[in-house]
Amino acid sequence: MSRSFLATLALMIVVLAGLPMIAGLFGLVQATLFISMAVLALSQGFIWGYGGIMSFGQSAFFGLGGYAYAIAAIDLGESTLPLALAILVPTLFAALLGYFMFYGRISDAYVGVITLTVTVILFNVANSTAGDAWRIGQAALGGFNGIPSVPPLNVPGQPDNQLSPAALYGVAAVLLVMVYALLRGLLATKFGRVVVAIRENETRAMLLGYDPRLYKTITFAIGGGIAGLAGCLFTNWGGFVSPTVFGLQQAAQVIIFVLLGGLGTLIGPILGAVAVQYLIIAIGTQQTFNANLILGIVLLAFVLLIPRGVLPSLGLLAERIAARPAPDPAPAAVEARP
Amino acid sequence: MTGVPLLEARGVSMRFGGVTAVDTVDFGLGERELRCLIGPNGAGKSTFFKMLTGQLRPTAGRVLFRGRDITGARPHEIARLAVGIKTQVPNVFNGLSVAENVFVAARRGKSARQARAMVDQVLTRLGLAEIARRIVGQLAHGQRQWVEIGTVLAQEPELILLDEPAAGMTHEEVVRTSELIREINRAQALIVVEHDMQFIRMIARTVTVFNRGRILIEDDVERVLTHQAVRDVYLGKKAA
Amino acid sequence: MLAALIGFNVLTSIAELLLLVIGLGMIYGLMRIINLAHGEFLMLGAYATVVSAHAGVNLWVAMLIIAPLFVGLFGLLVERTLIRFLYGRMIDTMLATWGLSLGLIGLVTSIFGTTVRGVSAPLGSFAIGPYNASLYSVFTIIVALLTVLGLFVLLRATKFGLIVRATMQNPEMAAALGVPPGRVYMATFGLGAALTGLAGGVIAPVSGVAPGMGAAYVARAFITVLGGGAATITGSTLASTLFGTIDQVVTFWTTPVFGQVALLLFAVVMIRMLPQGITGRFFRRSI
Numbered sequence: 008m009s010r011s012f013l014a015t016l017a018l019m020i021v022v023l024a025g026l027p028m029i030a031g032l033f034g035l036v037q038a039t040l041f042i043s044m045a046v047l048a049l050s051q052g053f054i055w056g057y058g059g060i061m062s063f064g065q066s067a068f069f070g071l072g073g074y075a076y077a078i079a080a081i082d083l084g085e086s087t088l089p090l091a092l093a094i095l096v097p098t099l100f101a102a103l104l105g106y107f108m109f110y111g112r113i114s115d116a117y118v119g120v121i122t123l124t125v126t127v128i129l130f131n132v133a134n135s136t137a138g139d140a141w142r143i144g145q146a147a148l149g150g151f152n153g154i155p156s157v158p159p160l161n162v163p164g165q166p167d168n169q170l171s172p173a174a175l176y177g178v179a180a181v182l183l184v185m186v187y188a189l190l191r192g193l194l195a196t197k198f199g200r201v202v203v204a205i206r207e208n209e210t211r212a213m214l215l216g217y218d219p220r221l222y223k224t225i226t227f228a229i230g231g232g233i234a235g236l237a238g239c240l241f242t243n244w245g246g247f248v249s250p251t252v253f254g255l256q257q258a259a260q261v262i263i264f265v266l267l268g269g270l271g272t273l274i275g276p277i278l279g280a281v282a283v284q285y286l287i288i289a290i291g292t293q294q295t296f297n298a299n300l301i302l303g304i305v306l307l308a309f310v311l312l313i314p315r316g317v318l319p320s321l322g323l324l325a326e327r328i329a330a331r332p333a334p335d336p337a338p339a340a341v342e343a344r345p
Numbered sequence: 346m347t348g349v350p351l352l353e354a355r356g357v358s359m360r361f362g363g364v365t366a367v368d369t370v371d372f373g374l375g376e377r378e379l380r381c382l383i384g385p386n387g388a389g390k391s392t393f394f395k396m397l398t399g400q401l402r403p404t405a406g407r408v409l410f411r412g413r414d415i416t417g418a419r420p421h422e423i424a425r426l427a428v429g430i431k432t433q434v435p436n437v438f439n440g441l442s443v444a445e446n447v448f449v450a451a452r453r454g455k456s457a458r459q460a461r462a463m464v465d466q467v468l469t470r471l472g473l474a475e476i477a478r479r480i481v482g483q484l485a486h487g488q489r490q491w492v493e494i495g496t497v498l499a500q501e502p503e504l505i506l507l508d509e510p511a512a513g514m515t516h517e518e519v520v521r522t523s524e525l526i527r528e529i530n531r532a533q534a535l536i537v538v539e540h541d542m543q544f545i546r547m548i549a550r551t552v553t554v555f556n557r558g559r560i561l562i563e564d565d566v567e568r569v570l571t572h573q574a575v576r577d578v579y580l581g582k583k584a585a
Numbered sequence: 586m587l588a589a590l591i592g593f594n595v596l597t598s599i600a601e602l603l604l605l606v607i608g609l610g611m612i613y614g615l616m617r618i619i620n621l622a623h624g625e626f627l628m629l630g631a632y633a634t635v636v637s638a639h640a641g642v643n644l645w646v647a648m649l650i651i652a653p654l655f656v657g658l659f660g661l662l663v664e665r666t667l668i669r670f671l672y673g674r675m676i677d678t679m680l681a682t683w684g685l686s687l688g689l690i691g692l693v694t695s696i697f698g699t700t701v702r703g704v705s706a707p708l709g710s711f712a713i714g715p716y717n718a719s720l721y722s723v724f725t726i727i728v729a730l731l732t733v734l735g736l737f738v739l740l741r742a743t744k745f746g747l748i749v750r751a752t753m754q755n756p757e758m759a760a761a762l763g764v765p766p767g768r769v770y771m772a773t774f775g776l777g778a779a780l781t782g783l784a785g786g787v788i789a790p791v792s793g794v795a796p797g798m799g800a801a802y803v804a805r806a807f808i809t810v811l812g813g814g815a816a817t818i819t820g821s822t823l824a825s826t827l828f829g830t831i832d833q834v835v836t837f838w839t840t841p842v843f844g845q846v847a848l849l850l851f852a853v854v855m856i857r858m859l860p861q862g863i864t865g866r867f868f869r870r871s872i
Contacts, residue, residue, distance in 0.1 A: 061676060111857040116619060116675050120807050121853055127804035128849045136841040143455060179848030197452050204449045205437035214398070214436065215450045216424035227814070255800050259687060300691025310677050311670065 012191050015274055019187065022213035023180040027173065035176040036244070037288070042179040043240035044280040046186055046233060048264035053190055054266060056197070056231035059206030061115050061221060064122030065261045068097035069131050070252035072235025073242040074133070076147075078156040085166040086158065093239035094232045102230025105224035110143045123258065130253035154248025157242055170243075179240050185276075190273055193229075194201055202226050256299070260287075262301055266309050275293030347459030349412050351376050351504055351534050352397065357406030357416075359392050359558075362462045366392040369406065370389050370556035374504070379530045381545050384537045385579055391433060394508055394556065398430045399423040410504070429502030431539075433509050437488070439482030443473055443492050446481055450496035455571065460499075467495045471525070487518040494525070507537045511544040524549035540569070554578070586797045591837055593713060597722040598830035600729035603719075604787060605802055605823050606809045607732060608780030613810050614817030615753045615773050616692065618668065619679045621807055622686040624777050624799020630656045630785020631794045632693065644650030650727075652786030653779040660778020664771045670772075686799070693796040697765045706790040721791065726739075728787055737818050740872050749773055750802075750872070805845060808852040814862025819871035829853055 026038055047069050054060040079089035104125060107325060108118055132321040137150025146154060159175060162168040193199045193334040205219045212219055243247045251257060260283065268279020283305075285300050354372040358365065367389045374380055382390045395401040396577065397408060402417040408416065410426055424430065438446050444464055451463040466473045467534055471491050481492050489512060499504055510526070511519045519541065526535060526548050547554065549566035556578045562569060569575055609623045620626075628651040639648040667685065671678045693817030708720035740746035752759040752769040760766055792798060809828050813820025827849045859866055 063679075071759060105851075107857060111860065113860055116810065117856065117860070119676070119679060119742070120619070120811060121856070124804045124849050124853060126809050127800075128846055131842055131845060135840065154737075163556070197457070200449055200452065201447075204438050204441070207440050208436050210420075210432070211438060211493075211496070212449075213420045213807065214424050214430045215500065216421050216453050218421045254805075258475075261648070264684075266680070298691070300695065302689055303684045303686065303688025307681055307688065308684075310681040311667070341548035341679065342845045 009195075015186060016284060017168045017203055021219070026180075027176070032173060036172050039172070039176045039240065039244045041281045041284050042176075042183050043237045043244055044260075044264065044284045045277040046275035047237035047261055048268065048280035049186055049190060049273060050230040050233035050237065051261045052265045052268070052270070052273060053233070054226055055196060056271040056273075056276075057206065058202050058223065058226040058230075059115075060227055060230070061119045062122040062227070062230070063119040063262065064124075064126035064258055065230065066253055066255075066258040067122065067126035068101055068231040068234035069241070069257065069261075069297045070126070070129060070133070070239040070248075070250075071097040071100055071231075073248040073252050074154070074238075076144040076239040076242050077154045077248045078148075079152070080158045080316065081146040081313040083126055084158070084167075085164075086160045087163045090160065090239060093242075094235050097235030097238070098228050099230035104223060105227035105231075109220040109227070123255075126253050126258050127255070130250050130255075133250035133253055149249070151250060153247055153251075155247045157246055157248060158164065159243050159246070170302030175243055179243075181238070182236065186236070187273060187277070190233075198222070198225075240275035256302075259302060259306070263309075265308055267305065349554040350374055350409075351378070351411060352536070353409040353412075354393075354397070355409070357393070357396055357408060358424070359389070359396060365558055367396065367403075370558075370560055372553065374534060374536060375533050377530065377532065377547065377549055379526070379535045380537070381549040381552045381556060382536060383542075383545060383552060384561070385541070388555040389558040389559075390538050390555040391508065392558075393471045394506065394536075397536070398428075398432075398506055421464045424500070427501070429497035429500055430446060430506045431493050431497050431510060433491075433512070435486075435493045437481050437489055437493050437496065440478055440480065443478040443484075443495070444468065446492050447495045447499045450499035453500060454544070460489040462500050463501075467499050470498070471495050472521075481516070487514040488515065489520075494522075498529070503533060505533055505535045507535060509539055510537060511520045511541050519544050536576075542557060546570070546578050586716065589815075590713045590716045590718065591833070593718055593722070594837070595830050595833045596726055597731030597838075598833040599826050600726040601727045601788065602721075602805070602809060602832070603733065603779075603821060603825040604725070604784040604830040606806050606813070606825060607776040608782075608784065609806050609814060610810045610817045610821035612774055612777035613737070614820060615749065615777075616770060617675070618673065618774075619682070619732065619775075619807070621679055621682040621803070622663075622689060623682075624783060624801075624803040625686045625689040626694065626781040627785040627788070627802055628794075628796065628799040629654060629659060630782030631792070631798065632697065632702075632785075632791065633703050633782065634786040634789040635794050639744075644707060648786035648789065649783065653783040656782025656785065657775050659782075660769075661771055661775040661808055663778070664774040668774060669767065669770065690796045690799070697796065697798060701793040701795045703792075703794050704790050705745075707807070716771060725787055728783075731824060732783065733818060735781070736835075737872065740818070749782055753769075753778030801864050805848060808849055808856070812852045812855055812862055814859075814866075816864035816868060816871045820862055820864040820870050823868070824852075827863075855866040 025188065027035060030038065047065065051062065051065045054062060075096040076089045076093035079092045080086050083089060108121060132223025133148070134151050136148035139147065141148040141150070148154065158169065158180060161169045168287065194203070201212065201217050202222050205222055207325070209219045238252060241252065264280040264283055265276045267283060268277065288302065290298060290301060346545055350373040352374040353512055356369050356371060357367060358369050359367040370393060382394070384390045396403045398550065399415070399418050399420040399422065407414055407416045415423055415426065438449065447464045447467050448460055451460040455463065461516065472496065473491060473495060476488065481489060484492065494510065506534060511522055514522060526537065529535060536549065545566065551563065552566045552569040553563045554561045554569060554575050561574060561578060562572060608626070609620060610616050612620050633652045633655040634647045637651045638644050642651065663685065667681055668678065671681055706719065706721045708724060710717045740750060748759070748764055749769055752764060752766050757764040758770070763861050809824045810821065812828065813824030828851065829849050832844040832848040835847035856862070864871065
């Protein structure tokens with residue numbers, strides 16, 4: 008385990024653990040929203056910054072996770088399985104979509120358009136599910152209005168012991184730390200190194216015997232699962248889920264989280280998510296035009312003002328990744344494995 | 346050449362639309378043989394090379410590795426058969442360090458510890474140990490070529506395919522590369538596509554000359570380089 | 586007679602889709618730019634129409650002249666101030682135009698608010714057997730046809746078209762021949778924008794006009810252009826025909842929403858099989 012990882016982890020834990028002492032209940036509830044956005048940003052940051060997969064539709068998996076949780080929680084009355092489903096359903100869907108895209112030699116830009124299209128398809132479908140005919144078990148999909156009164160997470164095995172908002176914050180915080188740690192750990196394994204290598208030069212990775220299609224599909228699936236988890240947290244935060252989770256604005260926000268926070272790191276997207284979400288709230292969510300206008304200007308400024316563009320910056324940031332304790336060529340150094 | 350050839354191409358052709366880049370070529374390489382492929386521009390040697398590496402699928406004919414049909418196999422499958430490939434334009438991981446480049450290569454099929462040992466070995470052998478931590482994208486062209494060769498060696502292939510390994514190198518680097526290739530050839534077979542005649546002279550034994558998609562002549566290096574038809578072809582005259 | 590009605594609806598669907606994508610197809614086909622603000626160009630055309638119509642301008646003029654002119658000029662501005670710095674950087678262009686899209690939605694919302702506006706569709710209806718069909722749809726079909734033909738003639742038979750095609754194929758050569766590539770790019774982007782503005786004007790009477798209206802068309806437009814492939818006119822036409830038919834046929838059996846879903850799904854699958862689009866495999870040399 009590298010020193011910078013432990014330091015970042017420690018800092019994260021300190022901040023998250025310390026927050027309840029300085030923030031009131033309202034602050035903790037807000038923080039839960041920030042955390043769900045941070046987890047979503049991590050999914051995008053992972054597959055894009057490290058995997059080189061330019062997905063414009065992480066909101067698709069975010070929404071699938073939210074809806075899967077909502078429907079399952081209403082139908083099953085207990086929240087443990089729904090939480091698992093919120094991760095599994097998007098993962099499977101992402102694996103399928105990934106297989107479809109990456110084994111089809113579709114170029115990078117097309118990945119963006121296709122994932123965008125998928126999230127639009129899901130948005131349209133979710134929007135048109137109004138009326139009683141659209142039910143899964145007891146859960147009415149609700150069309151444009153979505154699914155209200157979604158039962159929050161409960162202590163596993165005790166359906167009546169539902170989490171209070173403060174406890175929900177605690178769970179969300181723990182999950183954020185876990186996802187971050189897991190991703191960092193994953194990146195240090197052979198799998199993670201190959202994923203980064205593929206992003207650096209797919210041809211060379213292929214010529215070294217690695218199948219990029221497989222690695223990309225798995226990476227994309229993992230990203231889907233993490234986004235789904237974020238969706239579950241989001242649904243818990245709001246107590247409801249609606250088609251906007253699939254929407255274009257949500258999709259754009261994720262990209263901005265990562266761009267702003269720093270493509271090519273894990274902590275960057277987390278910070279970007281918090282900053283942007285805070286910005287949106289500060290301006291006031293009722294006046295959506297302001298959010299749109301500002302998001303638009305931010306995106307524009309970012310793309311224009313980074314003179315070498317977003318992608319070459321990836322290279323610079325990759326150096327930062329590379330500078331992290333790499334496999335030490337001297338045999339004396341022993342890398343402790345987590 | 347006795348026994349089952351290490352690598353064999355039987356009647357391979359490559360057509361792009363109306364253009365036949367490679368025309369019914371038969372080719373064989375023995376264990377631990379070093380073969381150079383030369384020919385003027387557009388002769389088809391790079392296209393032929395790509396058919397061996399899996400980057401192009403032959404429109405006709407078969408490619409066999411140790412008797413096993415690898416025609417149209419994907420590059421990563423061919424690499425897994427212990428074939429190492431260095432492309433014409435260096436394909437390296439520009440954002441990673443020299444050591445990391447070789448580590449990713451070494452890691453396949455080995456544990457992290459074994460891979461690290463291999464990285465040491467390769468870097469020492471290639472004289473790259475001093476720049477192990479440098480980011481490859483910032484290195485000079487010649488060094489990048491060596492890093493690429495390093496990634497190839499790290500997988501301990503039985504057959505190594507090199508496309509213009511001396512391109513863009515200084516004279517000293519060329520000499521060093523030729524020594525390296527001769528050293529590698531003690532244990533492994535190599536096919537080298539090259540333009541640099543000086544370099545060819547340093548390393549070649551048997552040379553295959555391509556012209557207009559076919560093999561013009563395949564013989565000992567001295568005989569080939571003094572052959573009138575070969576000179577004609579390089580000077581643009583009609584080949585006999 | 587039902588078949589005739591369905592056929593007519595299919596034609597209308599194709600025409601609408603074609604109008605929707607022809608400008609985008611021009612920008613993508615000739616310049617390889619993925620303009621994610623496409624929906625907002627459409628929206629601007631619709632607003633230009635509605636605002637001028639409400640200000641007393643004749644509706645036809647508003648639709649067919651003011652809308653394309655306004656959006657075309659805006660397109661010129663966008664190209665000069667934004668796009669031209671990002672040539673060759675496809676992902677960055679996508680991100681920048683996405684930012685532009687959000688910004689435009691925000692701007693229009695600030696000026697006009699979010700209430701849906703509109704103008705009523707002129708022309709009334711006519712009969713296909715026992716069924717009613719809209720004469721406005723006939724108008725749409727005619728406009729689509731004329732636009733495609735006009736563009737074809739422009740690109741094929743005029744000096745301007747030749748310059749555009751030459752520059753797109755080989756900018757250095759064109760420059761060596763005295764053609765300023767920058768100007769050509771600007772004109773092409775402006776023309777593509779104008780065509781999209783026209784589409785926005787034409788759909789304004791049959792669609793609610795709101796700042797976010799573009800979003801409903803963006804995915805469909807993109808996937809149609811990608812499905813069509815590199816050839817601007819042929820690709821857009823073929824893809825629109827194929828996808829428009831599927832959309833309408835599925836809509837006939839279910840709902841418009843599912844019609845769209847079917848279109849998108851089919852397109853995604855088709856692109857998987859034809860990664861270069863239809864004209865990547867067939868009719869390769871066409872415009």
